[in-house]
């Protein structure tokens with residue numbers, strides 16, 4: 040995973056709340072078998088609408104998405120994150136995220152930034168007025184900056200450390216393999232396993 | 241945070257008993273007892289595993305099924321859609337390579353992942369259960385901590401049988417009273433989601449308790465826990481009791497003999513201690529409920545069947561107002577329309593929310609001696625092969641056939657609409673699934689989430705209604 044420290048890019052205002060992962064990547068595109076390519080279908084059905092903000096050429100190279108509250112709710116599909124990263128997004132801002140989406144974003148180095156509704160609105164207005172405005176996401180300082188606006192954000196300290204070093208979870212966990220084996224030696228042998236058991240009655 | 245000595249919640253007890261490692265300001269390393277897989281969200285996880293030269297640590301705690309892409313009308317043909325077939329083929333080769341048991345299409349144990357794990361007796365009290373699927377919450381009905389994970393986390397569990405996770409907050413939903421006759425658990429959970437909103441449970445595990453929950457069958461508890469994720473919660477749970485133990489006894493993977501006694505004693509310890517503190521409490525009265533249906537494009541945009549489509553102008557919150565306007569536009573509905581005046585083109589009965597035998601019985605009861613309205617297409621899909629067989633043993637297939645409905649083969653079908661069962665743009669369905677998101681049942685589809693009884697009655701009437709309306 041690429042380390043994430045400071046990102047400067049253009050932002051796109053998505054003035055919608057309750058953006059579920061079915062909208063980010065409709066389920067019929069989930070039959071892909073690799074991470075690559077999901078970006079093509081980001082917000083596929085909303086993009087039928089010529090007025091949809093991601094169709095606006097002024098925002099085509101945006102790398103920061105500023106969305107309304109409850110972004111990424113619903114289905115657990117990690118392809119919602121791959122669709123965003125596949126289109127070049129590095130960060131998503133919203134007052135509140137779906138839990139699974141939030142975790143999936145962190146796993147893939149897409150920074151989910153929780154900012155309150157007032158800051159979201161202020162950002163929308165700024166970037167609508169000037170789509171070429173540079174927006175800075177500073178993970179080290181835990182701050183979003185755009186023009187004269189500076190918005191602090193909170194993020195779990197461990198998640199932040201991991202992102203800043205580009206570490207992946209599996210390698211971190213593998214340091215504790217001995218503990219896992221120890222835990223396994225203490226598990227009750229009467230707990231179920233998945234191999235074929237008795238016939239279905 | 242280490243396990244506190246004071247009174248603990250059910251969820252905290254399950255969590256504490258699975259902590260492999262704890263360290264200051266780091267997520268806990270949590271052991272996973274059961275890892276379920278289906279073909280839709282997993283091919284990439286196996287690629288990640290192979291790319292890093294890792295293997296599956298505990299294939300014996302891992303189980304796969306085929307459910308999302310599988311056909312429901314005729315299972316003898318090859319899957320026509322190329323991408324869907326490719327995914328099923330990948331699932332088979334991946335499970336084969338890593339020695340994972342897979343319940344394939346046509347197998348007597350195949351079905352929707354959240355339906356088969358409970359019926360095989362694999363979901364047991366006090367366990368941690370994960371799957372690449374948000375409705376894993378279903379299995380919390382057994383007093384397990386069961387939740388959906390993403391693809392990277394699937395790869396993590398495959399490689400290490402653990403997850404790195406921050407502790408969830410505790411929320412208690414107490415449902416007092418009892419459900420009135422003619423009101424189902426689906427109505428209850430829809431009303432609950434309406435009350436708390438789609439983010440009401442965010443970051444929390446919800447424990448459901450109270451007399452109305454205690455009075456539910458395991459099937460009913462599963463329906464409630466299933467939709468916890470629609471209230472934004474990470475997981476939903478019900479403390480195990482005699483109903484749970486009776487359900488588990490004799491299931492293929494349930495313990496037997498002396499093992500049963502050992503496990504039963506363990507299971508009984510998984511209850512919230514008196515005095516345990518919850519981060520959030522909601523109290524609800526079941527006795528005044530009536531059938532509940534959705535009108536919008538998120539599961540909280542709902543109303544009693546007796547009610548009318550909401551008027552966005554009457555909503556105070558500007559964001560909710562805008563969302564309601566957009567939803568009505570998408571749904572092709574005018575504010576103030578009586579829910580009972582909404583005609584339907586299709587009815588879907590099935591899914592991991594309502595595809596169990598009790599749901600099929602509820603539908604059959606309404607359909608017995610009646611027939612489907614002209615022009616309404618009904619898609620009836622059992623949650624598992626075992627449910628399908630039981631429905632035939634009970635003669636429900638003949639009731640459905642007389643009403644003009646085919647009992648199909650099991651799978652997710654029109655809940656996710658990734659197989660060939662999907663609505664056309666503009667078609668309106670009464671559906672027993674869990675999500676009414678835009679395009680959920682096919683691009684441009686319009687979904688009203690309802691209970692099995694309301695779905696069956698709506699099929700007969702060709703519009704949203706309850707069984708009582710048919711008698712009048």
Ligand code: SF4
Pocket residue numbers: 307308352353354373375591592593651652655656673674
């Ligand atoms: S039935 Fe629907 S909600 Fe359940 S697992 Fe299948 S697609 Fe997901």
